[in-house]
Amino acid sequence: MSERPPSRGERRKLRTRAALIEAAQEIYAQRGDLEVSIQQITEAADVGFGSFYNHFSSKAELLDAAIAEALEAHAAWLDGLLADVDDPAVVFATSMRLTGRLIRTRPRMARVLMSGKGALLSASYGHAAHARRDIEAAIAAGRFVTEDVGVALACTAGCLIATMHLCDVDPQASVDDIADQSVLNVLRMFGMEEAEARRIVALPLPVDEPPITSI
């Protein structure tokens, strides 16, 4: 686990890789796919064409890396912001409120998470595992009721993505209200009583330092 600080050369390599990933995320966020030539990607990244193959052996591999990077960065960001919150129901709801706001605060991240091959849907990656723990803790604490955690988690992710999509399509949308409304729906889905759900959705949010995407 002890890692040597990266040398200048390693940093340069990481920078090139990060530039490629960032370009891929940007294109993917804008167009919903990566159906552009590798040359266009390297140009967007301001990197020599051949360098692409030093890091990835295909567009699909780059896309996977770009999505994984986004998932990790997002999960780490949420963890940092909510490290000192004890109530699992609040951690769960606040994570969802913050993620729902991404379309306003960090559109590229939002769009990568939204369409990332069902990334937010797959329970094993990124934040989904944390959300599952929060749900289970909230059930143990008697705050949530549900019969099947897997289905409940899927529904949560689905509500979140669909709500983000709703905001993304309509530039007039009041993102924060819609996000909170969606969280309220989900808390209701978990059998939480109305007053408590509303209290949680109205809590002040932690200060929003955007996540560090790349080097």
Add this chain to the structure above:
Amino acid sequence: MSERPPSRGERRKLRTRAALIEAAQEIYAQRGDLEVSIQQITEAADVGFGSFYNHFSSKAELLDAAIAEALEAHAAWLDGLLADVDDPAVVFATSMRLTGRLIRTRPRMARVLMSGKGALLSASYGHAAHARRDIEAAIAAGRFVTEDVGVALACTAGCLIATMHLCDVDPQASVDDIADQSVLNVLRMFGMEEAEARRIVALPLPVDEPPITSI
């Protein structure tokens, strides 16, 4: 509105078009995109390469048509099955139960709907408009409670897609149970009381004649 029955030649043309659309749906369902050559598509459709351009001017256009066709066919199928059900809450819930089962009953249709560029999410196309009417009718009848129909509709679609995705990923999944569990969650989200929600989710389903996809 009065339409002449298609001549033999028109039927032949429609058949070619349908073969292309069906091949596109199959490939899209299998791979999640249409990133294969037009030649591979025409081969899968058993159609001469050049014929492609008699019907579509690009892969993207074919994909749009393939998704639209799936949406329409699905909406028409549900309409047919549920034409004589009066209770909007039951129409709503049963549509969702049937759609959730698609991954078992018609996997190709299911996968096209699931990943169709957020097709199920866009309120204006296909079945979404019907679902909105059902929700509004259920609210008017005092059976559903929600503050924002748009958000509620998005959450519904999100739960549905995410649940289908869950079943699709896990071949062991008991699709019917998961679908019904998801619908139960959504009914709870709409403030329906537990007993009534469970009753609706346990109703017998209409006889399941698969929708007619193509000619």
Add this chain to the structure above:
DNA sequence: ATTATCTATAGATCTATAGATAATGC
């Protein structure tokens, strides 16, 4: 001296069209 990046290019696609063939309509 080593390692990564960059430039240039060969070879392999892939698209779109033009012209030939087959099916239908009268």
Add this chain to the structure above:
DNA sequence: ATTATCTATAGATCTATAGATAATGC
């Protein structure tokens, strides 16, 4: 005679690599 389908191909990409250049490490 008309219209759709099919076959063949020119021209335009696009990928992957080889060799040259630049940056780092010692």
